[in-house]
Amino acid sequence: MLSKDILVYRKIRYELRAYMCYLFTQNIQNYMPSTNLKNVLNGIEKIKDEIEAFDAIYILDATGNEISANGIACTENFSDRAFYYEAVREGKCIITNPYPTSNSGKLVVTASYPVYNQNHELIYVVCIDLALKTAISISAPSKFSNFCANISIGIYGLLSVCLTLVCLLLFCKGAFSFYIALGHFKNFDIDEIFKAIIQLTLALAIFDLVKAIFESEVLGKNTENNAQTLQQTMVRFLGSIIIALAIESLMLVFKFAISEPDKILYAVYLIGGVSTLLVGLSIYVKFAYKKENQGN
Structure with a gap:
């Protein structure tokens, strides 16, 4: 599937770029007086020996026109293509996102x-087109790594299923407690409502945690925003826990104030713990999102 190939490419893109940069720098001289078209062509021949399954290799001049082996510029200009202007802008080896070719329509990436010459003036841009599957195979991890990755995915999937069952159990228990409380409306017991709210809140917290784990580790979504997703999940999970503990402490205050006043100090301790958690969560949110804003 193309979508799966693109996700895999996003994971191995930096390894592929490092490999292509190595090939370019080892075989094509840069910033040298001897840098000319002949030397570049010789370097390309060496690269062809390393990568046999390339889609195309071509050279662009400083203005983006493709040039032939004898140095004659063709009529087609590629200065508006990402593989040209990104390389010129960065001044170093780059690799593009997957895009469809105009001929066959299959997805390729371009390195x-x-x-540059000795005066740091741009003279050529060397481009190598690789089919997406070829690019993936070049930087694909070993079979052992794939095996370990599959085991990891399986474990995360199993844990997600187990946590989902716990979430369903809490949800059913909370809904049942709420139903029982409504059934005895005349003899209304506030404890039943508090217990139902706590159980449903914990179910919500566990559901958010399972959702984040399953999407990130099993489905492989949000790979570029893992840190942001983790922060949001952490805030929501801890927030739900704090709400549940706050409700529990409130319930204990009412209970001890009515029936056991000598034990109300324990409820105060619990409120203090909840307050500490809330302060800690506030500090975490402040610094986490401050770092994220600085990164943007």
Whole structure:
């Protein structure tokens, strides 16, 4: 599936870029007086020996026109393509996002390498097109790594199922407690409502946790925003726990104030613990989102 290939490519993109940069820098001289078209072509021949399954290799001049082996510029200009202007802008080897070719429509990625003379003037941009599947196979992890990754996915999936069952159990128990409280409306017991709210709140917290684990570790979603997703999940999970503990402490205050006043100090301790958790969560949110804003 193309969507799966794109997700895999996003994971191995930096490894592929490092490998392509290595090939370019080892075989094509840069910032040298001897840098010319002949030397670049010789370097390309060496690269062809390393990568046999490439889609296309071509050279662009400083203005983005494709040039032939004898140095004659073709009529087609690629200065508006990402593989040209990104390489020129960055001044180093780059690799593009997958895009469909105009001929066959299949997805390819392009590795580009700007070539400069001794005066740091751009003279060529060397481009290598790789089919998406070829690019993935070049930087694909070993079979052992894939095996370990599959085991990890399986364990996360199993844990997600177990936590989902716990979530359903809490939800059913909370809903049943709420139903019982409504059934005895004339003899209304506030404890039943508090217990139902606590159980439903914990079910919500566990559901958020399961959702984040399953999407991130099993489905592989949000790979680029893992830190942000983790922060949001942590805040929601801890927030739900704090709400549940706050309700429990409130229930204990009412209970001890009415029936056992000598034990109300324990409820105060619990309120103090909830307050500490709330302060800690506030500090976490402040610094976490401050760092995120600085990164943006």
